[in-house]
Structures are given as structure tokens and as C-alpha cells.
Amino acid sequence: MNLFPDAVEELRLRTREFIRTTVIPNEPAPGERLNPAVRTELRAAAKAAGVFAPHVAKEFGGQGLDIAHWSPVFQEAGYSIIGAVALNCMAPDEGNMHMLELIATPAQVERYLRPLAAGEVRSCFGMTEPHPGAGSDPDALRTTARKVxxxxxIDGEKRFISGAAGAGFCIVMARNDAEDDHLAGATMLLVDMDNPGVRIGREIHAIDRAIDGGHPHVHFEGCFVPDDAVLGKPGEGFRYAQARLAPARLTHCMRWLGLARRAHDIALDRTERRELFGSPMRELGIAQNMLAESVIDIETSDAIITKTAALLAIGERAGSSLSSVAKVHVSDAVFRVIDRSIQLCGGDGVTDRLPLAGYLNEVRPFRIYDGANETHKWAIARRASSNRRREVEQGEPYRADVDAPR
Structure with missing residues (x-):
């Protein structure tokens, strides 16, 4: 049974075909990065195949999918470690495109969104800072934007700015200067990376390799931008950040779930071909248990992603809250699936004979970026308690079996 419209299913199948016949044969060797020339060729091929930028409006060269329908296509893209790059739906560009579509002025759309959607430039998002600056707690933001x-x-230092090296522009989160009380909060600003006030700093060598441009420090030192560089309204940056982060963390879930499906398929193929102790591996109870647990992790992840995307599509605030639940569950689940797949493949699983060890390196950071899982769990528990108190205040009694009088 197909849960999505026929047009979405048709795009999913075309994406599946493109990834498996065109993208996978061009994957770099384990531990290496995608050659830029190959990336350019793959993107041209994706455009010709009609699968490029599935999340972007057709007027900007994309496929025009509603967010409620991104997941099946993004999962197919994620089946290859370079699939999302080939289709131009990889972080951080994908999240930046979505936000620019929502709040950019017409001039900003032409200058930044159109070339980004076409794959002509890359971008980055400047939020995270060195301690004690912003990380999982955005209120700790220290980079400032002073009105002149x-x-x-703009003055400040960012770090872990994914994709910054070689990016054309950065969307910078900066706290408004204390003198601008009427602009209290934070502002998002579009900053060209060739601005003389921008300096790429020390590279951070993380264990993942999928994102072009690494995760370096970026310094803003007396960085002047004109008034038309403000994205949205001054002082509204934190609100816009939430509008960006909820879909962005969900699309990470979609892509990495696609990679978990690939790992699970590798494990299934291995258990089909191998024999242990005189029996096919697929018939051994311990292998069956591991395979079943992976199926459960994949299907529950798929379900929560689909529900969250549907809520976000209709503008329900619950979608933003549920995206935290999805992020925690899926980031843990995909790691478990890939880890089990390695275990089922034995020694080959931890060598470069198979790509699984590299997959584990790619998905492990997801439990930290877009808000550490522990931070999300704190927020989830706090919301649950708050919702329950509200229900009681509105007249719903406490459960008798918990709070019965003695």
C-alpha cells in the first residue's frame, strides 16, 4: 500500500533508480571525499533525470515536493553516502534553501536562493560557537551584530560551521547589541564569504566526511554588511532558527534512515550467503533477532518521520516538538542498525572491504549536532510535564492509581 500520492511514488522510484545505477558506482573509496568534478557530473545527470533538488520549488529548478512528501525521496537519496550531495538536498544547503524560500526578500531570492538551488554555490549556517557560546543552548549566543x-x-567567532570552506555565503546568527533595546534578541544576516571581515579559521577534523567544506572555525572581525543583508526582520532570529531547525533535523533523519536501510540490506545479503555451524546464517536465532530488531528500528523511525513531516506541513506547532522526539529516536536507531549490520558481517564489517564502518562514522555525530540528544530529552520531558499540568488545570483529574488518597 502506497501512503503517498502517485506523483511522489513515481519520483521516489526514479530517485531509487538514479541512486543505484548512477550514483553508487561513483561513490568514493572509504575514507575519501567526493571529487568535485564527479559531483558536478552527478548533479547534471540528476537534473537530466528529473530528480534534482526534490525539496525546492519548481520555479527554482526543483521538483516542488511538499515537506509532507520529502521523506520517501530523501530516504532514497540517503541510500548512498553521496546521494544527497548529487541531488542537492544535503545539509546545510537544504535547510538554508528551505528558510530562504520562507522569508527571503525577492532580491535575496535572486542573489542567494536561485544559485544555491541550482547547485552553483554552497552555503553554511553560522550558529555554533566556542564555549561558552551558543551550542545546544542558543541563548548563549555571543556573536554580536551592532547597528551602524x-x-x-558583526563581530564574533563560530565553530563547527559545516560546509564553510568554499561556501559562497553564510547565514549568520548574531545577538543584537545591547544599545539596540528595541531590537532585543538575535538577527539573521546574509554574509558573503568573500567579505573582508570574514576569515576561515582552524579546521576541525571530525569523523564524518559527507559534507563538503568541512567544519571549520569562522571569524567575523569588523564584518560590515548593508541593511539589505538582514534575513527576515531584525531581532527575530531565534524564531526563524526554530523554523529552520525543526525541518532540518527531520531531513537528517530521512537521509540517515536511507543509509541505515543500505546497511541493513548489506547485512541481509551477508546472512543469505554465509553458513555457520552447518546452517545458513539467516536461520540462526541470534542473527534473526538482530535482523528483526533492525527492521523494527527502521519501521518505527519511518513512522515518526512521516507523522512529524505531516504536522510540519500543516503548520502545527506539535510538529516542531515532535521533531525533537524524531531526532532522538532516529539518531539512536540508525546507529543501532548500522552497528548490528557490522556485527552480522563480522571482520569484514570493520574493514574497508565494506562501507559500513564509514557509515557509522557519518551517523554518530547526529546524536550531537542539531542539539545533543540529552538536550532534546530534557526539552521533551519538560514539555510532557507542562502539558500534563495544563490538562489537570483544565479539569482532568490525576490518575487514581497514582495519587489515590491514603
Whole structure:
């Protein structure tokens, strides 16, 4: 039974075919990065196949999918470690495109969104900072944007800015100067990376390799941008960040779930071909248990992603809250699936004979970025308690079996 419209299913199947016949044969060797020339060729092929930028409006060269229908296509893209790059739906560009579509001015759309959607430039998102600056707690933001004649002066240091090396522009989160009380909060600003006030700093060598441009420090030192560089309204940056982060953390779930499906398929193929102790591996109870647990992790992840995307599509605030639940569950689940797949493949699983060890390196950081899982769990529990108190205040009694009088 197909849960999505026929047009979405048709795009999913075309994406599946493209990934498996065109993208996978061009995957780099384990531990290596995708050659830029190959990336350019794959993107041209994706455009010709009609699968490029599934999340972007057709007027900008995309496929025009509603967010409620992203998941099946993004999962097919994620089946290859370079699939999302080939289709131009990889972080951080994908999240930046979505936000630019929502709040950019017409001039900003032409200058930033159109070339980004076409794959002509890359971008980055400047939020995370060195301690004690912003990380899982955005209120710790220390980078400042001071209003000056004709524009804004940005000062601060960011780190773990994925994709920054070689990016064309950065969407910078900066706290408004204390003198601008009427602009209290934070502002998002579009900053060209060739601005003389921008400096790429020390590279951070993380265990993942899928994102072009690494995760370096980025310094903003007397960085002047004109008034028309403000994305949205001054002082509204934190609100916009939430509008960006909920879908962005969900699309991470979609892509990595696709990679978990690939790992599970590798494990299934291995258990089909191998024999242990005189029996096919697929008939051994311990292998069957591991395979079943992976199926359960994949299916529950798929279900929560689909529900969250549906809520976000209709603008329900519950979708943003549920995206935290999805992020925690899926980031843990895909790690378990890939880890089990390695175990089922034995020694080959931890060598470069199979790509599984590299997959584990790619998905492990997801439990940290887009908000550490522990932070999300704190927020989830706090919301649950708050919701329950609200229900009681509105007249719903406490459960008698918990709070019965003695």
C-alpha cells in the first residue's frame, strides 16, 4: 500500500533508480571525499533525470515536493553516502534553501536562493560557537551584530560551521547589541564569504566526511554588511532558527534512515550467503533477532518521520516538538542498525572491504549536532510535564492509581 500520492511514488522510484545505477558506482573509496568534478557530473545527470533538488520549488529548478512528501525521496537519496550531495538536498544547503524560500526578500531570492538551488554555490549556517557560546543552548549566543550607519557590524567567532570552506555565503546568527533595546534578541544576516571581515579559521577534523567544506572555525572581525543583508526582520532570529531547525533535523533523519536501510540490506545479503555451524546464517536465532530488531528500528523511525513531516506541513506547532522526539529516536536507531549490520558481517564489517564502518562514522555525530540528544530529552520531558499540568488545570483529574488518597 502506497501512503503517498502517485506523483511522489513515481519520483521516489526514479530517485531509487538514479541512486543505484548512477550514483553508487561513483561513490568514493572509504575514507575519501567526493571529487568535485564527479559531483558536478552527478548533479547534471540528476537534473537530466528529473530528480534534482526534490525539496525546492519548481520555479527554482526543483521538483516542488511538499515537506509532507520529502521523506520517501530523501530516504532514497540517503541510500548512498553521496546521494544527497548529487541531488542537492544535503545539509546545510537544504535547510538554508528551505528558510530562504520562507522569508527571503525577492532580491535575496535572486542573489542567494536561485544559485544555491541550482547547485552553483554552497552555503553554511553560522550558529555554533566556542564555549561558552551558543551550542545546544542558543541563548548563549555571543556573536554580536551592532547597528551602524547603512548596515550592521558583526563581530564574533563560530565553530563547527559545516560546509564553510568554499561556501559562497553564510547565514549568520548574531545577538543584537545591547544599545539596540528595541531590537532585543538575535538577527539573521546574509554574509558573503568573500567579505573582508570574514576569515576561515582552524579546521576541525571530525569523523564524518559527507559534507563538503568541512567544519571549520569562522571569524567575523569588523564584518560590515548593508541593511539589505538582514534575513527576515531584525531581532527575530531565534524564531526563524526554530523554523529552520525543526525541518532540518527531520531531513537528517530521512537521509540517515536511507543509509541505515543500505546497511541493513548489506547485512541481509551477508546472512543469505554465509553458513555457520552447518546452517545458513539467516536461520540462526541470534542473527534473526538482530535482523528483526533492525527492521523494527527502521519501521518505527519511518513512522515518526512521516507523522512529524505531516504536522510540519500543516503548520502545527506539535510538529516542531515532535521533531525533537524524531531526532532522538532516529539518531539512536540508525546507529543501532548500522552497528548490528557490522556485527552480522563480522571482520569484514570493520574493514574497508565494506562501507559500513564509514557509515557509522557519518551517523554518530547526529546524536550531537542539531542539539545533543540529552538536550532534546530534557526539552521533551519538560514539555510532557507542562502539558500534563495544563490538562489537570483544565479539569482532568490525576490518575487514581497514582495519587489515590491514603
Amino acid at each position: 550607519a547603512g548596515g550592521w557590524m
